[in-house]
Amino acid sequence: MSASTTKNDIAELDNIDRQVINRLQDGLPIVEAPFAVVAKELGIEEQVLLERLHGLRESGVLSRFGPMYHAERLGGGLTLAAMAIPEIYFNAVAEEVNAFAEVAHNYRREHRLNMWFVLATETPERIPEVIAAIEAATGYPVYNMPKQEEFHVRLHLPV
Numbered sequence: 001m002s003a004s005t006t007k008n009d010i011a012e013l014d015n016i017d018r019q020v021i022n023r024l025q026d027g028l029p030i031v032e033a034p035f036a037v038v039a040k041e042l043g044i045e046e047q048v049l050l051e052r053l054h055g056l057r058e059s060g061v062l063s064r065f066g067p068m069y070h071a072e073r074l075g076g077g078l079t080l081a082a083m084a085i086p087e088i089y090f091n092a093v094a095e096e097v098n099a100f101a102e103v104a105h106n107y108r109r110e111h112r113l114n115m116w117f118v119l120a121t122e123t124p125e126r127i128p129e130v131i132a133a134i135e136a137a138t139g140y141p142v143y144n145m146p147k148q149e150e151f152h153v154r155l156h157l158p159v
Contacts, residue, residue: 013061016044018159020052021062025156077124080145081131082113083138090115093138100137102130113143 013021019042028034039049056062071078085093090108097117098106106117121127131142 013159016042016048017052017056017061020049021056021159024053024065071120072124075123077119077121077127078147079119079127080147081117081119081134082109082143082145083115083140084113085115085140087114093140096138097134100130100134102126 023038023042029037031037033046035049036046039046042049044052053062053065057065083093083097094106094108094115097103097115100119102119102121104118104120106115108114109116119127119130121130127144127146131144134142
């Protein structure tokens with residue numbers, strides 16, 4: 001990856017970056033040194049893997065790298081929520097919504113409900129409390145869409 005790549009540029013990925021992204025989409029092994037195992041699989045040093053991963057995060061190629069937790073299995077709450085925000089206020093409201101630690105993802109959609117986000121809370125009872133707090137902070141209603149059934153869809157985007 002070019003050292004001059006910024007978050008606003010289209011990243012130029014080299015073969016090692018592509019291998020790192022493709023391999024890490026399959027998860028890390030549950031071992032004492034998971035990055036060392038993956039680095040060995042890729043034929044690179046562990047430090048090179050970590051540096052590449054850091055560079056991909058810094059450049060914005062990867063917006064997030066971390067574990068995926070099953071909030072409900074851990075006793076927490078998880079829900080999908082949406083809001084209808086006038087375009088002129090969208091960015092300001094997004095900042096207010098994103099200020100809540102419970103907001104895991106927030107993204108724009110081309111729909112009347114144009115702001116969608118995931119709430120993850122320590123307990124299921126906190127979901128309505130956080131929704132009420134977001135409504136109070138923004139002045140807009142939040143539409144709560146709790147999961148009714150879970151489907152596991154494996155998403156792998158080869159690069």
